[in-house]
Amino acid sequence: MPSVYIETYGCQMNVADTELMRGHLARSGYTTASDPGEADVILLNTCAIREHAEERIYGRLGALAQHKVRRPHVQIGLAGCMAQHFRDRLLDQTPHLDFVVGPDAYRRLPSLLSGDPFIDVRLDRDETYADLTPARAAGVRAWITIMRGCDKFCTFCIVPYVRGRERSVPAPAVLEQVRDVAAQGYREVVFLGQTVNAYRDRDVDFGALLRATDGIEDIARIRFTSPHPSDMRDSAIEAMASCRSVCPHLHLPVQSGSNPVLQRMERGYDADEYLRLVDRVRAAVPGLALSTDIIVGFPGETERDFEATLELMRAVRFDSAYMFKYSRRDHTKAGKWDESVSEAEKAQRLQAVIALQERIGAEINAEWVGREVEVLVEGPARRRTGWLAGKTRHFKTAVFPADGSSPGDLVRMRVAHSTAHTLVAAA
Ligand code: 5AD
């Protein structure tokens, strides 16, 4: 039987898509190879969100070409966002590449692999893969894609161009997947979508989906990522407040704290509206943990704009943040604008937001010292032998001395000390 090796780059959606392709290929007779040196098909599931991601993947593609020297039958291919992005150029410019398959063409992968080199990057308004069962990685957490694509067209973002239009998986198919993963022993589900809270299947909106999922037996925790502030409706906030299994953590990308920048980003809200939304969710879900995404150095971002971002971070006090230097992307509106912020200035601004966030994150975590938390055990801690690690309901990494508990167990632990990223039990 032929074997396939898949390497995944980028976000959680890609991790879930890799599981989808693996399941689909397995049903077509492919086994999974854990080493590219043994695989008949080598597939990179790629990311195009920033230039740096694409550079890394090009480098990796060059290195993987060596596998064709001894074993010329090996097929090397690109899937995912970068495949869609460079669709016209890739096969011509990269001689050792055999196929290019976009995010809406995975269904055809098995039949395409049996033929000549190919490129299939048709975007499909309706494809949700609702009927294909992913081959999920073992663990306690199952990722379930509930919607695909994005209609927002924020001016910095390539996603709407490479992932196509927004569409939702039918609610019965989502609920069936949740029951399946529960039966397989997963304890947590994470609903995924580019704008996950834009989910809608007829009269089932995102809040209704959370409510329908809450209480499915053996699923102790429900999370989701990433919601868009403009789609954060009352129904979803109420569901977060009332559903026992929905975790008190919200990843709510803000991108900037400056109104002129938010406007040029076409995010659909200003800083005050974002702050009011945060207040509303915090009022409904006391103790809510918040995380966010921030971009520094967007075209036209002045020192004052940047200060407004720092100010918003101080006002909200996020538990954690993913922080990025703006990266110019093809197709996007902002990609046509002059970059006014130098690379050195971007780097400096990035350092400044990281330093501020580290301080705030450490302060927030210090408030957990002395309190008891519930940890969903995932496995051995990375840096301490003989310790176990897992996440709290607020999505904090927590570590404690091994006590005989196993992955999937919910254990209670008292926090003895903390860092900016971890809660630590007494030794
Ligand atoms: N440059 C930098 N960061 C970006 N993101 C999206 N597009 C870009 C870009 N062109 C960030 C946003 C988004 C996260 C997934 O990636 O913060 O929320």
Ligand code: SF4
């Ligand atoms: Fe990109 Fe904006 Fe869509 Fe998020 S909402 S995927 S940032 S276009």
